[in-house]
Amino acid sequence: MTMPDGPVRVALFQMTTGIDPAANAAAIVDAVGRAAHGGAAILFTPEMAGLLDRDRKRATPHIVAEEANPVLAAVRAAAAQHGIWVAIGSLAVQRGGEAITGEAASGEGRWANRSFLIDATGAIVARYDKIHMFDVDLATGESWRESAAYRPGDSVVTAETPIGRLGLAVCYDVRFPALFEQLGRRQCDVIAIPAAFTVPTGKAHWHLMQRARAVEASAFVIATAQAGRHEDGRETYGHSLVIDPWGEVLLDMGEEPGLGFATLDPARIAEVRAQLPSLINKQPIPAG
Incomplete structure (x- = not known):
């Protein structure tokens, strides 16, 4: 599959x-139907969309385990019904069907924070396990230890889609340039960075980091976010974004939940890469 003609x-x-x-x-599932009705080739959801x-x-x-996950099954069926990615x-999800025991366990018993790419027939065509775990103590008093229950992934993942070559990342990954250097080297046309950003970090860094990732990869970034106050008491930043390869914001959904649309023009990628061929000009940095 190649970039779309238009x-x-x-x-x-x-x-x-x-x-x-x-x-x-x-x-x-409702959003899948509305997205298809609105003419979208693909629908993006945030991090931790099912729970x-x-x-x-x-x-x-x-x-x-993913084969028993009812959210995944429902979304796959909806994708096939409506003919949309x-x-x-x-x-x-549980890793390899293993269950958590004791204090959220460790090692092989930890869960995965896993992205799924589903095609228009309902088939899973790619999986990506979040590599960087959100282990932080914020000045607001919020403390998060993702690694206490989740095991990080170890693979860079891309896939061919109706919107071109899509690179996968999740939330905290956005702060680690090495991952995006690899996605850039793979000539991704679009990078998905779904998230559940906290409000303090979102206000400080959300737009800045997402725009930087688009510019350095000369690619579109689609960053679909959690938003508002959740049943478990947390609050997330929102502001789902679509950013073009020059760093221009094409869509900012603000703070309310809902469905948004944007149009990606593949010609913009070629235009930006011709003007500023940073992917071609990149040189290895000597150690020491």
Whole structure:
């Protein structure tokens, strides 16, 4: 699959995901239908679209292997029904069918924060496990230890789609340039960076980091976000973005949940790469 011949429409579903997977699945399925009706070739969802619950004891019964995940199954069926691709920002899944035991366990027992790319027949064509774990203590008093329950991935993932070559990343990954250097070297046309950004970090860095990633990869960035106050008590920043290869913001969805659309023109990629051929000019940096 190559870049489309002309402009292509994409849809972003900005969510306020809750603690009930069935309700979250129903919301995504509805968005799939509306995105297809709106002429989108592909729908993007945020990170943790199927379940967002910081109470890991309460969340554990809902985190199952991907083949048993009801949200994934529902979205695959909806994609096939409506003939549209879906990029699920991520779901929490058991790794290799293993269950969590004890204090969210460690090593092989940890969960994966996994993105899924689903084609218009409902088939899973790519998976990406979030590489960088969000382990931080913010000045606001918020403390997060993603690595206590999730095992990081170790692979860079790209896939051919109706909008060109798509590179996959998730949330905190945006702060680590080495991943995006690899995606740039693979000549990605579009990079998905779904997220559940905190409000303090979002206000400080969200737009800045997403625009930088688009510029350095000379690619479109689609950053679909969680937004608002969630059932588990957290608050997320929102502002789902579509950014062109020059760093211009084509869509900013603000702070409310909903469905947004944007049009990607593949000619813009060629234009920017011709003006500023940074991918070609890149040189290895000597150590020491």
